[in-house]
Amino acid sequence: MIEVSGLSKRYGDFTAVRDLSFTVGPGEVLGLVGPNGAGKTTSLRCLAGIIPATAGTCRIAGHDITADPVAAKRALAFFPDEPRLFDYLTVRQHLAFVARIYGVGDHEALAEPLLVELEIADKADQLPGELSRGMKQKLAIACGLLHSPQVMFFDEPLTGLDPLGIRRMKDSILKRAHAGAAIVLSSHLLHLLEEVCSHVLILKKGEKIADGTLADVSARFSKGEANVSLEEIFLRATGDSET
Amino acid sequence: MIGALLYLRLTSLKNLVLSRVRRLRQPKYLVGALVGAVYFYFVVFQRAVHAGRLPAAGTRHPAVLPADLLPTLVTLGALVLLVIATLSWILPDGRAGLTFTEAEIAFLFPAPVRRRTLIYYKLVNSQFAILFTAALITLLTGSWSFLGGSALYHLLGWWLILATLNLHFMGASFVITRLMDNGITPWRRRLIILGLIVLVAGVMLAWLGRDLRAPTAPGTDLATFQSTSAYLRALAGRVNAVLASGPLPWLLLPAKLVLGPFFAPNGPAFLSALGPALLVFAAHLLWVVRFEVSFEDASIAKSEKRAARVAAVREGNWRAARGALKARPGPFRLASTGRPELAFLWKNLLSTFPVFRPRTLAIGAVLIIAGYRWVARDPDYRDFLPAFTVVAFITAGYTLFLGPQLARQDLRSDLGNSDILKTYPLHGWQVVLGEMLTPIAILSGVLWLALLTLLLAFHPQSLTWLTAPVRFTLAAGLVPVLPLVCALQLLVPNAAALLFPAWVQTMRNRSERGIEVVGQRIIFLAGQLLVVALALLPAALGAGLLIFATQWLIGPVAAIAFASVAVLVILAAEVGCGLWWLGQRFEAFDLSAELRP
Numbered sequence: 001m002i003e004v005s006g007l008s009k010r011y012g013d014f015t016a017v018r019d020l021s022f023t024v025g026p027g028e029v030l031g032l033v034g035p036n037g038a039g040k041t042t043s044l045r046c047l048a049g050i051i052p053a054t055a056g057t058c059r060i061a062g063h064d065i066t067a068d069p070v071a072a073k074r075a076l077a078f079f080p081d082e083p084r085l086f087d088y089l090t091v092r093q094h095l096a097f098v099a100r101i102y103g104v105g106d107h108e109a110l111a112e113p114l115l116v117e118l119e120i121a122d123k124a125d126q127l128p129g130e131l132s133r134g135m136k137q138k139l140a141i142a143c144g145l146l147h148s149p150q151v152m153f154f155d156e157p158l159t160g161l162d163p164l165g166i167r168r169m170k171d172s173i174l175k176r177a178h179a180g181a182a183i184v185l186s187s188h189l190l191h192l193l194e195e196v197c198s199h200v201l202i203l204k205k206g207e208k209i210a211d212g213t214l215a216d217v218s219a220r221f222s223k224g225e226a227n228v229s230l231e232e233i234f235l236r237a238t239g240d241s242e243t
Numbered sequence: 244m245i246g247a248l249l250y251l252r253l254t255s256l257k258n259l260v261l262s263r264v265r266r267l268r269q270p271k272y273l274v275g276a277l278v279g280a281v282y283f284y285f286v287v288f289q290r291a292v293h294a295g296r297l298p299a300a301g302t303r304h305p306a307v308l309p310a311d312l313l314p315t316l317v318t319l320g321a322l323v324l325l326v327i328a329t330l331s332w333i334l335p336d337g338r339a340g341l342t343f344t345e346a347e348i349a350f351l352f353p354a355p356v357r358r359r360t361l362i363y364y365k366l367v368n369s370q371f372a373i374l375f376t377a378a379l380i381t382l383l384t385g386s387w388s389f390l391g392g393s394a395l396y397h398l399l400g401w402w403l404i405l406a407t408l409n410l411h412f413m414g415a416s417f418v419i420t421r422l423m424d425n426g427i428t429p430w431r432r433r434l435i436i437l438g439l440i441v442l443v444a445g446v447m448l449a450w451l452g453r454d455l456r457a458p459t460a461p462g463t464d465l466a467t468f469q470s471t472s473a474y475l476r477a478l479a480g481r482v483n484a485v486l487a488s489g490p491l492p493w494l495l496l497p498a499k500l501v502l503g504p505f506f507a508p509n510g511p512a513f514l515s516a517l518g519p520a521l522l523v524f525a526a527h528l529l530w531v532v533r534f535e536v537s538f539e540d541a542s543i544a545k546s547e548k549r550a551a552r553v554a555a556v557r558e559g560n561w562r563a564a565r566g567a568l569k570a571r572p573g574p575f576r577l578a579s580t581g582r583p584e585l586a587f588l589w590k591n592l593l594s595t596f597p598v599f600r601p602r603t604l605a606i607g608a609v610l611i612i613a614g615y616r617w618v619a620r621d622p623d624y625r626d627f628l629p630a631f632t633v634v635a636f637i638t639a640g641y642t643l644f645l646g647p648q649l650a651r652q653d654l655r656s657d658l659g660n661s662d663i664l665k666t667y668p669l670h671g672w673q674v675v676l677g678e679m680l681t682p683i684a685i686l687s688g689v690l691w692l693a694l695l696t697l698l699l700a701f702h703p704q705s706l707t708w709l710t711a712p713v714r715f716t717l718a719a720g721l722v723p724v725l726p727l728v729c730a731l732q733l734l735v736p737n738a739a740a741l742l743f744p745a746w747v748q749t750m751r752n753r754s755e756r757g758i759e760v761v762g763q764r765i766i767f768l769a770g771q772l773l774v775v776a777l778a779l780l781p782a783a784l785g786a787g788l789l790i791f792a793t794q795w796l797i798g799p800v801a802a803i804a805f806a807s808v809a810v811l812v813i814l815a816a817e818v819g820c821g822l823w824w825l826g827q828r829f830e831a832f833d834l835s836a837e838l839r840p
Contacts, residue, residue, distance in 0.1 A: 050665045051833040069830070074668035084663045088594045090570045099579045100586035101667050107579045127570050 001026050001182035002047070002151055007056035009042050009206075016042040017206045020056070024182040024199070026150075029173065030211075031193035032186040033230075034203035035238055040186040041081070043203070044153045047184065048078035061150045074102065077144035081156035083136040085128040091115070091139050092124045095146055102147035114142050117172065119165075133160035141169075145176070152176065154185045158192060170196050190230045200230070202237045209237045248351075248364040256371070263757055271743070272759045279762030315479035317506050318486045321498035327408065328498070331415040332436050336429040338541040339416035341365045345546050352539060359532055362413075366531070369409055377401035396513050400505025403520050407501050410527035417534045420541070443490060450489035497523050574600055583669055587677030588684065591652040595681065604688045608695055615699040628700045635696035642689045647732040648768060650682035654737045654829075658744060661832060672826025679733050686733075687726040694718055694725070708799065716800045720807025727814040731778050734821040735771040741828045782813040 002024040009017040017039040024030045032040050046053040049065045049072060058065045061075035089097060092111070099107030115121040118138040120131075128136055137160050144152070154173070158166050173196055177183055187193055193200065194214065201211035210217050214230065221236045222228040266272045343351070343365070351361060381398045422432055486495065500523050503516030574592040577585070592599060615631065618624045657664065657678055664674055698718040702709060786806040794802035 045662070048666050050662050052831055070668045070670060072668075073666055076666070078662075078666045080662055084660050086590060086594070086660070088568055089590060093570075093573060093590075093593070096573070096577050096579075097586050097590050100577055100581065100589075101583045101669065103580050103583070105579050125570055127568050129568055 001028075001061055002030075002184065003057075003059040004047065005057050007043065007046060007058060008054050009039070009046055009051070010054045015206055017046065017053075017203075020203075020206075020208055022201055022208070022211050024151075024184060026180045026182055027177050028199055029177050029183045029185060029197045031197035031200040032184055032203065033188075033190065033193065033200060033234055034209075037205075038203040038238075039206040040203055041155055042206075044078070044155050044184065044186055048076060048153050049073055050078065074147070075149060076151040076153065077147070077149035079141055079144050079152070079154045079157055081159055083128075083133075083140035085136055085139060087128055090125050090127055091120060091131075091142075094139060094143055098143045098146050104147050107146060110146060110148075111142070114145055117168075118142050119168070134162055134165050137161060138165070141172075150181055152181055152183045154183065154187075156187055157185065158187065158189060166192070190234055194230045202234065204238050248356075248360065249367065252364070252368055252371075263759075267759070271763070275759035275762035275766065276757075277762065278765050279758035279760070282761060282765055283758065312479050313506060313508075315483050317499055317502055318483065318495060320502050320506075321495040322486065324404070324408070324498035324501065325495060328411050328415075329436070329440070331412045332419070333433050335416060335419055337544075338423060339413070339420040339536060339538045341413070341538050341542045341545075342549065343542050343546050345550050348543055348546050352543075358535075362532055366410070366528075370406065373405045373409060374402055377405055396507055397505060399513075399517075400502070400507070403504055403524060404501055407520075407524050407527055410524070410531050414527060414530045414534065417531065417536045417538070420536045420538070421534075424536075443494070447489045447491060451485060571597060583667075584673055584677035584680060587674070588680040591657075591678065591681035592684070594656070595650075595652050595685070599681075599685050599688070604691070607688075607692045611692060611695050612699070615696070619699075631696055631700040635693040635700070639690055639693040639697075642686055642693070643728070643732070644768075644772065646686040646689070647682065647729070647736055647771065648764075650685050651736075652681040652685075653678040653733060655740045658740055661829075665830075665832075670826055671828070671830035672822045675737065675825045675829055676822050679730060679737060682733055683726050683729045686729040690725045690729070691722065694721055712800045713803065716803045716807075720803060720810070724807065724810055724814060727811070727818050728775075728779070730818045731814065731821070732771060732775050734818070734825060735774050736767065738821075738825055738828070739767060739770075741825065741832050778817050779814075782810045782817075785813055786810045 002022075004023070005021045007017060007020040008015065020039075020043060022030070032043065034040050042051070045051045047058050047060075047065070049069050052066070060072040063072035063075065065072040085094065086097070095107060095111045095114075098104075099111070104110065112121070115124060118141060120135055120138050120142065123131060123135060123139075128139065131139065137157070141157070152173075157173075158169055161169060170192065173183060173185065177198075185193065185197060197214065199211065199213050200217050202209040202217070210220055212220075217237075218228055218230075218233055221233045267276055341362070351364075377398055380401050381394055384397070419429075419432065423429070427435075486492070500516075500519040502520075504513055504520050507513035507516050571593070573589055575589065577589045615628075618627055618631070654675065667674065669677075695718075698714055702711075702714065786809060789806040789809055790799070790802045793805055797805070
């Protein structure tokens with residue numbers, strides 16, 4: 001579903017991402033972790049076709065994001081850390097706009113249950129300026145889910161959500177994964193990744209340190225210890241552990 | 244403590260100036276600054292200085308205004324100030340809030356600073372802006388030489404007026420807050436003030452009724468005057484009589500004192516007027532600093548609103564900048580399926596004024612046709628028809644040349660959302676076209692109305708070839724051509740936004756002030772006109788040649804129709820190429836790379 005091979009992104013002399021390769025199959029949730037400046041957001045933006053990669057390929061649902069971006073983008077949804085909304089469109093109008101862009105016929109029938117699931121149905125006629133940050137985040141997610149994407153990229157999706165919102169969001173992500181979506185999730189909330197992700201990829205200074213299932217990565221950095229947390233694995237992998 | 248606050252202000256000012264000077268090392272700012280400086284020199288300073296409108300301090304102008312009219316002017320000015328001051332008691336509906344920046348609130352409000360110190364800081368702070376405004380007004384009103392005095396007196400006079408008004412607004416807002424704390428709602432306060440106004444007006448009318456019963460002196464009937472100057476004198480006499488009646492002179496006295504220095508014709512008069520004006524200023528100052536009222540909550544809310552407004556303006560979102568947005572229905576029904584570009588038109592029309600709707604265009608057309616028929620039918624009004632054509636030509640000219648700079652509901656205001664736009668399953672040219680549709684629609688609508696006016700009203704006798712069939716054919720040919728011309732115009736600023744995002748002031752957190760920004764805008768406007776002129780050249784040449792070559796064979800009407808089709812094809816090809824190229828640029832556009840130092 002997501003096939004990345006030799007992905008690199010350079011800004012002049014600075015290399016933000018170097019030779020990144022991995023795959024995410026249907027129903028898998030990949031947790032993308034790394035310290036600040038590791039290249040997580042840049043990687044996600046390249047994968048979603050927002051910025052062009054300097055080298056490498058990325059196939060989304062079988063379509064090369066560079067060669068056939070329209071087909072690839074039709075299959076994906078990108079959720080940035082900061083919800084980008086149009087100030088002058090209401091919640092419902094956002095969904096109408098996105099439906100037209102993606103050609104989602106009879107979008108009202110899809111939108112209503114989505115708004116209910118994300119608990120913003122009562123805000124349908126409000127503008128983003130009248131919504132809390134968490135509500136805005138939910139609206140951005142509703143817009144991304146409207147066309148039932150097969151591939152989803154979440155960049156810090158839980159920022160600004162309350163505990164109940166976080167719980168609902170986790171359930172929502174798992175529900176989409178169980179339905180066959182391939183998901184990449186970038187977050188600093190490692191306990192969340194432990195609960196949601198089937199796989200993990202650790203980045204440091206633009207390079208892949210480790211990837212695989214949680215068990216695989218855990219085995220590699222656990223030094224034979226049992227029940228090592230992802231947080232501990234992360235600290236050991238990125239070289240910041242004092243142990 | 245005030246020393247620390249002044250340090251903050253002066254250091255900020257110094258750093259601002261230094262950063263502006265430092266950024267001149269970048270060619271884009273240096274070129275902008277040079278062009279801006281040349282513009283200001285030729286358009287403002289040189290004209291003012293060479294026309295003798297900005298004399299050195301102390302030199303005297305020959306007073307053109309008759310001395311007996313000056314008191315009337317002062318009284319009228321005082322009346323204006325009184326009205327403004329009264330409005331400051333009626334209009335506000337919130338608590339007093341001083342304008343602080345978000346950083347000032349974050350640092351100063353929790354700091355061990357007395358409330359009064361904050362007010363002093365705010366007052367001192369506002370003097371920079373007031374002095375700058377006063378200097379600007381003095382410069383722009385340099386042609387008011389009929390008032391006498393000098394530029395220095397006018398500058399100080401404007402400063403006194405603006406500074407006193409500023410204090411009055413602040414004081415009024417404090418009192419209003421106190422009234423609200425005491426349970427007096429804004430509407431109750433307004434009713435009380437309006438009641439007082441009605442009372443004063445009633446007294447005035449009674450007074451005037453008594454005075455006006457006096458027989459009119461012979462020769463003072465305004466209708467009988469032939470000379471303008473005599474008319475003005477008589478009118479001034481009447482106005483003086485009205486404004487000197489009843490309690491009005493007392494009400495106008497403080498405002499008159501504040502205006503005194505501005506209207507002083509010479510040095511001694513200025514100095515003698517300065518004392519009383521400063522007394523009024525000092526009284527206001529005492530009122531403001533001694534009035535104990537809480538302004539912190541409202542100041543925080545005000546600063547947040549201000550920051551949001553500034554951010555909206557920087558993003559080109561003027562609708563959001565005007566204040567709280569209100570949800571409203573879409574401009575038309577947007578079906579779930581169909582051309583995705585129309586979704587951008589729908590979205591961006593929602594971002595602008597609700598007047599830009601198809602029905603407005605229809606109403607405008609009906610009004611123009613009805614107005615034309617009404618004027619043309621009556622021989623007494625037919626002379627006004629040339630005025631219609633002048634207005635239409637001016638409107639069309641402004642729309643064509645300045646419209647693309649004003650109608651910015653395109654990539655320029657949506658570039659901040661480029662991350663989301665780029666995830667849409669659309670080709671780059673589709674996004675660019677969709678984004679440009681709204682300004683194209685708005686500008687085309689205005690141009691079509693101007694065209695309709697010209698079609699109806701522009702048929703000069705001297706242009707014998709401009710027969711009715713020719714006019715109709717020309718207009719019919721221009722209807723589809725004008726949107727393409729608008730599209731060509733809009734391609735330039737949108738290309739600039741993608742190629743030089745740091746130049747085009749569309750990014751968040753970018754400063755929009757300074758002489759260099761003015762220069763940059765001039766460069767962009769000139770560049771836009773140049774590119775469009777070059778783009779229009781093939782179409783114009785082609786059309787000219789076609790008309791010249793074919794009109795002998797097929798007649799002027801058919802030749803114009805033929806040429807219109809050719810123009811349409813050439814312009815459509817140019818716009819298509821432009822969209823394709825810009826689409827490529829959009830697909831390769833990387834905002835994060837653009838913003839890297």
